[in-house]
Amino acid sequence: MSVTAPQGFEAAGVAVGLKSTGKPDVAVVVNRGPLKVGAAVFTSNRAKANPILWSQEAVRDGVVEAVVLNSGGANCFTGPFGFQTTHQTAEKAAELLGVSAGDILVCSTGLIGTGDEVFRSKVLTGTEQGIAELSDDGGEAASLAIMTTDSRPKRSAVTRDGWSIGGMAKGAGMLAPGLATMLVVITTDAVLDAAQADAALRRATGRTFDRLDSDGCMSTNDQVTLMVSGASGVTPDPDAFAAALADVCQDLAQQLQGDAEGASHDITIQVINAASEQDAVEVGRSVARNNLFKAAIFGNDPNWGRVLAAIGTTQAEFDPYDVDVWMNGVRVCSHGGPDAPREDVDLTPRATDLVIDLKVGAAEATILTNDLTHDYVHENSAYSS
Amino acid sequence: MSVTAPQGFEAAGVAVGLKSTGKPDVAVVVNRGPLKVGAAVFTSNRAKANPILWSQEAVRDGVVEAVVLNSGGANCFTGPFGFQTTHQTAEKAAELLGVSAGDILVCSTGLIGTGDEVFRSKVLTGTEQGIAELSDDGGEAASLAIMTTDSRPKRSAVTRDGWSIGGMAKGAGMLAPGLATMLVVITTDAVLDAAQADAALRRATGRTFDRLDSDGCMSTNDQVTLMVSGASGVTPDPDAFAAALADVCQDLAQQLQGDAEGASHDITIQVINAASEQDAVEVGRSVARNNLFKAAIFGNDPNWGRVLAAIGTTQAEFDPYDVDVWMNGVRVCSHGGPDAPREDVDLTPRATDLVIDLKVGAAEATILTNDLTHDYVHENSAYSS
Structure with missing residues (x-):
């Protein structure tokens, strides 16, 4: 299950004190290739958090090496200092992974307005620790580290003819179209190019995550990222891939709905x-x-x-x-x-x-x-x- | 205070068992003239209750003799039978007042889907009793009879240079633009023609009731009615009248806000x-x-x-x-x-x-x-x- 189900991915989840509970709060998901294809969709809220502003630019070339995600602070409306925190997070990960900072996506979730020096220091520490602990069965730990008010982690995976898709999600409130307060990372070892990945992701999210509307409130930090390693060596039938991706997205969307804050129906x-x-x-x-x-x-x-x-x-x-x-x-x-x-x-x-x-x-x-x-x-x- | 503050109006509020509590539930407000000018604005919800469908047509000629209002049932989505109930209410009032049914407006409020034979019988009885009890200080009783989950009646009145405006309102939930779950009746003894009354009412409600948005939910039954008796004989300065009407509307809107269902702020x-x-x-x-x-x-x-x-x-x-x-x-x-x-x-x-x-x-x-x-x-x- 989760993001390390497909071949070619490593992940980790670590605790650095962003959450007052001491639970895991920084996750890293790395694509080991051979392909380094990525696509992402973002909140349509015009007030966007710093990680969104960064990741929107970083994903434009269709190359994504890794995603660093933190809970315990949204880094939204934290000004230039907050944007630098996101930038430094990408640079730290890039340096440790030996890749370009422009191929690192960053996601944050938690209270809006949180993003001071203590926050920055902890996120950078978490990035370092997470990369040190990367493993090909780290998907479960990563899914725990992105939880906020979630009562349980959300993971999904499907296997088809020689290739598979895995995913993790967090989200329990502010669930509305244009995404929700959700962070989602989906991985696949199928062979796709950037245009195919982008089209498949938009098609799948448009009828799954975009149709989950728990409370009508649209978040500033939402991001769904698809990373393609191609490690299976199999080029899937496009319709079969689209259907499988939609299955994973729908499964995760229903898990988000089932764990929505305070809901009884x-x-x-x-x-x-x-x-x-x-x-x-x-x-x-x-x-x-x-x-x-x-x-x-x-x-x-x-x-x-x-x-x-x-x-x-x-x-x-x-x-x-x-x-x-x-x-x-x-x-x-x-x-x-x-x-x-x-x-x-x-x-x-x-x-x-x-x-x-x-x-x-x-x-x-x-x-x-x-x-x-x-x-x-x-x-x-x-x-x- | 209330709708009988201006000269030329009589009102009543009676109890006929539409409310299980036995409290007053039918109100009648009658314009004794000399003018019989009326204007009204209605919910912009495309699903409109039967009294709205009736009153929209009845007010078109700018002549309103009286308004009959009931709580304890919205008469909405009650089909042709429900529309006939509204029609019979207008006919009953017209017969007893010796005027045309087409000059009687009807308002209902309460649970959607309520409007059976028992409901009809009680509304007709209430119309009869209300007209029998009309008096020129009946405004207070009328304001009590339109309450639903309101914890207190809403009344307002202003007096200017020789003329005055009075009003009553009910509303405690489903407060949203295009009006709220509100019924409002405003009276004035100033001298205005139908076009002036209509323009003044739209201008005043557009910046008062239309900007009260308690819970984003738009009702099917909202109606704000202005009745002009002209009994003061005074033709007001148009701007002074507009300002006074806006004052009364704003006062009532704030009373609705202050009594919104369950609110603490x-x-x-x-x-x-x-x-x-x-x-x-x-x-x-x-x-x-x-x-x-x-x-x-x-x-x-x-x-x-x-x-x-x-x-x-x-x-x-x-x-x-x-x-x-x-x-x-x-x-x-x-x-x-x-x-x-x-x-x-x-x-x-x-x-x-x-x-x-x-x-x-x-x-x-x-x-x-x-x-x-x-x-x-x-x-x-x-x-x-």
């Missing part, structure tokens, strides 16, 4: 018979972001009126008096009016299925979200204090 | 030095809808990083590394970096002031919102069960 919102995929996504997202609907699900209340009220705020094509809504297999609303009684719906399981039938076309989309709970409020009211 | 978000008023509104609204920021304020945590992360999701003109943020008078972020220590900020008072200085222009806007609390989650997870 994992809600799958399937919008069907929409006029376009864009309409289906807009409708699904509007429901996923409706606090009243999310609080109702927390209370095991199949309040379909709040679903329709949320749909009404979109620009999607629909007739309010023709929509059907299903909750956990029960049609609670048909043609925009009450159908089965609320008592027929069992919302006690964590897995919650909402189906919205717009009846205007043939497009569909699925959005993953969570309910709004006391624990969500508690965790996010106490985060930095 | 009333947050005033002032965005200054924006490139345009539209930019300022977009920035303010993005912060007002950010659950992480709202939960932080609940926890008395001046987490300015979440403010900047929210601004980053907008299309507004700004440089993340030039923004200043003030909380309760303390500059916690300057030029997109940490400034005064968090400990300097006292967030224990209910009134919370957030100032965002974008430093790119001269426009500004103020958005009112609330924090995200355990009580909000509790009230909205238990609402219909």
